[in-house]
């Protein structure tokens with residue numbers, strides 16, 4: 178058994194260090210509040226000492242080896258019974274005795290079969306365990322947080338190139354920090370949001386409009402091209418009414434220029450688009466014809482944090498032709514692992530402009546720092 182003490186600021190930190198160093202099977206044995214040693218400790222706030230333990234894998238292997246030895250012993254002991262089967266050919270006078278021997282032989286054979294099956298099970302467990310052990314604890318932590326395997330390999334390769342005096346975990350943080358890029362694109366001029374259906378484009382537009390007009394006191398205008406989905410126009414016009422900002426619906430690309438011109442006095446014009454499947458090239462091309470007319474390079478791909486890893490790539494591929502230059506990641510409140518943030522940023526190679534964290538308009542939207550993202554990705558922080 179391995180027992181380790183951790184001095185940490187909070188239980189969250191303790192949990193992630195324990196999971197990282199001892200693995201997910203570790204258990205907490207005790208926790209108590211202490212002060213930092215020395216005179217400074219008297220004036221500082223309390224910290225926590227957490228003791229955790231995990232079964233040593235070598236002990237486990239030893240146990241399994243012992244079990245196998247025991248089974249081998251049983252088999253050795255039973256082997257002579259097989260030879261006793263010669264007695265089955267005994268003459269008629271000994272028939273009764275022979276029947277008894279036959280039954281005994283059958284019983285021995287069944288026992289043996291059962292022992293063999295148990296042994297097979299133990300061997301499989303050992304094989305699986307060894308395969309599992311080949312992965313480092315770090316690799317398992319990254320996998321548990323749903324980071325894509327290619328990115329994990331990338332991280333593991335990069336670790337070896339960083340100065341050895343740094344702790345492995347700190348190296349990972351640095352690599353993830355470098356991988357994530359935060360956008361400094363300003364929300365001004367014409368801004369377009371695109372993305373798959375239901376990811377939260379319209380809600381995000383409403384949040385941005387609220388934030389810009391109510392908090393930053395900017396003049397905001399709203400345009401939607403989404404006349405496809407029933408209720409889409411009403412959804413945005415309701416927000417526009419509440420915030421008392423101009424709102425236009427356009428049904429063809431030709432109308433785009435005129436709509437934007439009519440909002441010339443606005444600091445920001447936010448354009449909501451129809452949710453389209455990235456696999457439908459015709460729909461994406463149609464969307465592109467609207468966006469071209471908006472004549473802007475302030476285009477944000479909206480993608481949900483809950484998107485499956487395999488789908489992220491196909492969405493990015495499908496939307497590539499729209500030349501989006503920023504990413505907004507939504508629904509962080511709907512997941513417990515945040516590896517998809519890293520996956521999305523890695524594959525888009527575009528900076529993150531906003532994340533959204535709930536359905537409330539305009540509150541549940543924010544800018545996030547690289548450090549906050551890293552903490553989420555490594556399971557040190559969460560959003561509820």
Ligand SMILES: Nc1nc2c(ncn2[C@@H]2O[C@H](COP(=O)(O)OP(=O)(O)OP(=O)(O)O)[C@@H](O)[C@H]2O)c(=O)[nH]1
Pocket residue numbers: 373374375376377378379380381403406409450451452453507508509510511533534535536541
């Ligand atoms: N939990 C959660 N729900 C969200 C968030 N953002 C949006 N939603 C919800 O997601 C649903 C779809 O949001 P919409 O804004 O209509 O999504 P959309 O991308 O405009 O959808 P389409 O126009 O149909 O493509 C609504 O129920 C929203 O309230 C978020 O950050 N967290």
Ligand SMILES: [Mg+2]
Pocket residue numbers: 378379380403409449450452
């Ligand atoms: Mg919408």
